[in-house]
């Protein structure tokens with residue numbers, strides 16, 4: 876199976892052009908994705924799942940507030956358009972919400 880990452884990277888990069896110059900531009904997403912990939916490799920996690928989640932974690936900022944919730948359907952549409960497996964889409968969407976959850980952030984510390 877070929878990786879979705881290169882095509883998803885370009886897709887999200889293009890979609891996030893309106894946020895260029897902001898603190899949550901695609902440059903931020905790119906940095907987060909690199910860090911997430913590194914940590915996933917160290918932890919023997921599902922690297923692709925982590926990368927996809929990181930690439931999509933701020934897509935909701937294009938659609939208003941609260942951005943985690945606003946990003947769920949756009950993320951789903953992007954992944955479905957790329958024929959990404961449904962079970963993995965659901966796992967990613969759950970992580971998109973949890974990533975921004977105050978409880979999850981607190982549990983890290």
Ligand SMILES: [Fe+2]
Pocket residue numbers: 899903907932933
């Ligand atoms: Fe972010």
